[in-house]
Amino acid sequence: MTDIAMAYDRSETDEMGIKLTAQEMGIDLGYLPFYKVAVGFGNTGFIYRSFGKDYTTALKDVRVVLNRIQSKNRRIFASAIFETLDKEVLNPLYVELACQSKIRTLLAFFKNGIRIPKTVYVPCNIQEAKVGGGALDNTDAISEIIIQQLGKEKIVIKPDAGTHGSGVMLAEGGEALRNKLKDVSPSIINPSGVVAQEYIPKWFYDLRIIVEKEKGKPGFCHPTALVRGGFKEFRTNTFLGNTVFRAKLPAAIQREAVRCGESLGAEAEAWVLALDAMPHIGDERIVGDEEMKSYFDALEGPFAEVKKVKQNPMKKVDFAKYSKNIEEAYTKYMSTENYANIQTVIEESLEKAQDSILFHEGNACPEFWEQTRIVGGVDVGESLLRCAKSLLDT
Amino acid sequence: MSIECVDCKAFIEMPEDAIPGEIVSCPDCGLDYVVEEDESGMLVLKELMIEGEDWGE
Numbered sequence: 001m002t003d004i005a006m007a008y009d010r011s012e013t014d015e016m017g018i019k020l021t022a023q024e025m026g027i028d029l030g031y032l033p034f035y036k037v038a039v040g041f042g043n044t045g046f047i048y049r050s051f052g053k054d055y056t057t058a059l060k061d062v063r064v065v066l067n068r069i070q071s072k073n074r075r076i077f078a079s080a081i082f083e084t085l086d087k088e089v090l091n092p093l094y095v096e097l098a099c100q101s102k103i104r105t106l107l108a109f110f111k112n113g114i115r116i117p118k119t120v121y122v123p124c125n126i127q128e129a130k131v132g133g134g135a136l137d138n139t140d141a142i143s144e145i146i147i148q149q150l151g152k153e154k155i156v157i158k159p160d161a162g163t164h165g166s167g168v169m170l171a172e173g174g175e176a177l178r179n180k181l182k183d184v185s186p187s188i189i190n191p192s193g194v195v196a197q198e199y200i201p202k203w204f205y206d207l208r209i210i211v212e213k214e215k216g217k218p219g220f221c222h223p224t225a226l227v228r229g230g231f232k233e234f235r236t237n238t239f240l241g242n243t244v245f246r247a248k249l250p251a252a253i254q255r256e257a258v259r260c261g262e263s264l265g266a267e268a269e270a271w272v273l274a275l276d277a278m279p280h281i282g283d284e285r286i287v288g289d290e291e292m293k294s295y296f297d298a299l300e301g302p303f304a305e306v307k308k309v310k311q312n313p314m315k316k317v318d319f320a321k322y323s324k325n326i327e328e329a330y331t332k333y334m335s336t337e338n339y340a341n342i343q344t345v346i347e348e349s350l351e352k353a354q355d356s357i358l359f360h361e362g363n364a365c366p367e368f369w370e371q372t373r374i375v376g377g378v379d380v381g382e383s384l385l386r387c388a389k390s391l392l393d394t
Numbered sequence: 395m396s397i398e399c400v401d402c403k404a405f406i407e408m409p410e411d412a413i414p415g416e417i418v419s420c421p422d423c424g425l426d427y428v429v430e431e432d433e434s435g436m437l438v439l440k441e442l443m444i445e446g447e448d449w450g451e
Contacts, residue, residue: 031402033401035425036424050422051419071448189448274451366451
């Protein structure tokens with residue numbers, strides 16, 4: 001086995017991309033499955049094996065583990081296990097824990113004076129089982145507490161540990177809030193209580209910013225970011241039909257992003273994180289909505305071509321070919337006039353709003369191979385491998 | 395028939411008595427594949443996709 005290994009439960013294009021990048025960087029990257037394996041420990045020692053293969057000895061030689069496990073909960077177990085075995089893990093357990101929960105992330109930002117959306121956490125669940133049968137419905141009590149703090153015009157409800165915008169809801173008015181709250185129940189992505197947030201008038205976009213820290217160096221923010229935008233959904237996630245752009249980040253945003261990374265990274269020697277942030281634009285729109293919508297409408301065709309390539313079911317079988325095809329598709333999309341029109345508006349409005357950016361999420365295992373790398377201009381695979389290598393330095 | 399596992403590159407053998415819908419796991423990493431019939435009626439192994447509730451960022 002090698003000095004650096006990547007652990008994952010199921011590879012996506014990101015993990016295939018990390019392997020490809022490792023080859024290009026001349027790094028011999030090992031592999032640790034973290035799915036149908038037995039992680040056994042007791043007084044007789046430690047074992048790490050699948051049904052057909054023993055990885056125990058190989059793991060002994062590994063010094064740094066890139067934790068690329070897709071499941072957030074599983075990833076936390078993995079970091080705990082590998083750190084117990086004295087491995088350096090990227091990202092470390094407490095960074096994973098901070099990023100797993102929106103509340104923990106926001107508390108870390110709040111403690112360090114970073115601008116965040118006003119957030120209310122109500123620990124109580126909507127429904128509680130009564131002793132002797134039946135249920136206590138706390139909908140009214142919880143909605144009153146939230147409205148008292150956030151008003152009732154526009155309130156965002158989100159699961160504490162959700163991904164891809166799932167379970168994120170916008171309630172406009174008290175009645176809507178009560179109705180939406182009925183859908184909130186304890187689950188793997190929202191273990192307990194209700195998370196509510198003020199609605200930020202971000203116009204039509206938000207940002208995904210990559211920050212990293214190599215051992216022995218200060219934190220660093222990549223100077224370009226991925227912008228997710230559109231008028232289809234208040235959630236800007238691209239899984240929900242929005243599209244993507246690259247934007248240069250003003251220096252003030254880069255500085256604040258590094259502070260966010262340091263808030264979550266704490267004392268860790270190395271970390272790589274994706275931060276989600278929103279500009280507070282409000283009525284300060286430099287172009288009318290109708291004009292912007294016409295640019296987006298005209299971009300649908302070129303973006304549909306990208307989606308067609310993404311749907312290739314053989315992407316993992318011939319990954320190098322898929323990567324080339326998706327790069328070409330995005331490059332074509334990014335060379336259109338309407339893309340340039342929207343990008344210009346984003347960059348100009350970001351310049352104006354650079355001191356009113358609100359950070360609201362940290363991601364310890366971001367997806368990146370397609371959008372962040374090609375469109376956003378940041379190869380997170382390179383960052384991860386660079387930071388992992390820095391941990392080998394004594 | 396055997397295929398190379400997309401995750402760990404181990405060889406996975408198609409069982410001789412395999413039937414469409416059957417699940418075959420990679421012996422080395424545990425990744426699951428489903429037996430499917432292709433257009434020519436041949437049995438092939440395709441990676442089984444799982445809907446993960448707390449997956450992805």
